[in-house]
Amino acid sequence: MLIRRPDDIPSSEITPESTYVNRRQFVGAAGALALAGLAAPAVLGASRRPATGEAQDDKLTPEEDATSYNNFYEFGTGKDDPKRNAGTLRPRPWSVQVDGLVKAPKRWDLDDLLRGLAKEDKVYRHRCVEAWSMVIPWQGVRLRDVLARLEPTPSAKFVEFTTLLDPQQMPGQRTATLRWPYKEGLRLDEAMNPLAMLATGMYGKTIPNQNGAPLRLVVPWKYGFKGIKSIVRIRLTDTQPSTSWNDAAASEYGFYANVNPTVDHPRWTQAKERRIGEFLRRNTLMFNGYAEQVGSLYAGMDLRKFY
Ligand code: MTE
Numbered sequence: 001m002l003i004r005r006p007d008d009i010p011s012s013e014i015t016p017e018s019t020y021v022n023r024r025q026f027v028g029a030a031g032a033l034a035l036a037g038l039a040a041p042a043v044l045g046a047s048r049r050p051a052t053g054e055a056q057d058d059k060l061t062p063e064e065d066a067t068s069y070n071n072f073y074e075f076g077t078g079k080d081d082p083k084r085n086a087g088t089l090r091p092r093p094w095s096v097q098v099d100g101l102v103k104a105p106k107r108w109d110l111d112d113l114l115r116g117l118a119k120e121d122k123v124y125r126h127r128c129v130e131a132w133s134m135v136i137p138w139q140g141v142r143l144r145d146v147l148a149r150l151e152p153t154p155s156a157k158f159v160e161f162t163t164l165l166d167p168q169q170m171p172g173q174r175t176a177t178l179r180w181p182y183k184e185g186l187r188l189d190e191a192m193n194p195l196a197m198l199a200t201g202m203y204g205k206t207i208p209n210q211n212g213a214p215l216r217l218v219v220p221w222k223y224g225f226k227g228i229k230s231i232v233r234i235r236l237t238d239t240q241p242s243t244s245w246n247d248a249a250a251s252e253y254g255f256y257a258n259v260n261p262t263v264d265h266p267r268w269t270q271a272k273e274r275r276i277g278e279f280l281r282r283n284t285l286m287f288n289g290y291a292e293q294v295g296s297l298y299a300g301m302d303l304r305k306f307y
Helices: 017-035 081-088 110-114 143-150 244-248 291-298
Strands: 095-100 106-109 120-127 132-142 158-163 183-187 197-202 216-218 231-237 272-275
Touching: 095 110, 106 110, 110 143, 120 216, 132 143, 143 197, 143 231
Parallel strands: 095 231, 132 272
Antiparallel strands: 095 106, 120 132, 132 197, 158 183, 158 231, 197 216
């Protein structure tokens, strides 16, 4: 049975961060009470419960956590490296090379590429393949609106994204942790799904360098590594592009990388996740809770094979 869910978490239903931060001590206390077998309904009842039947709240992750606990290997492999090291990235001026199967390949100035497109505010769950998660308010544009501007030719089937390659600005690229530049890709119909966005902001501010300034992909039903940061190239192709983590370890990181609690990572379970700021682990939801919006993209596909 399909259970209706909103396409995202409406910003209005999210506890404002200031309230949440103030409430943190209380939630901590509530957790302790719950562990002691005592209910704390006044605190827990104040936040939103998704309509899944599962008693899981989606409180906004504090901005401080979302901007200081990061994966951005171009600035180091530690979670606190990106914030410390990403000051060398210069997000303006910025251009995006558009090529491959589009009507008119060209290098776009980022501001021209986005000019006039509808701005979106979306609060999405963010689930890393490493089994931690957050809830983040993004600002940006729909990827489909950008693609419409680029006019893919009828033979285009995939979109490839590439991060900046510049070891001066990105010192982690002096080390061969991954094959640089970082690359990611989507099937064109996935990219056209209304949930997919190109973010330029978060928490109502310009997106910080460590989170992928000035332009970063957000595909909330997929593991976080699909959300490529600091994009400098968008290429339309008729064949599935190679992608960084899939190249590095194909048996561990698939091209599709849809959040799927029933398909474990070879080295850990994907059935549960640790929401940053919470004590107890929570259940991971199929397609990260966005099954109703994206499930049909994968109809008839064996999600164990196309993981
Ligand atoms: N993009 C680039 N260019 N380099 C990276 O190392 N890490 C990915 C993804 N995008 C990464 C990247 C991974 S593994 C995750 S989980 C998310 O970014 C983390 O995004 P966050 O730091 O905003 O939470």
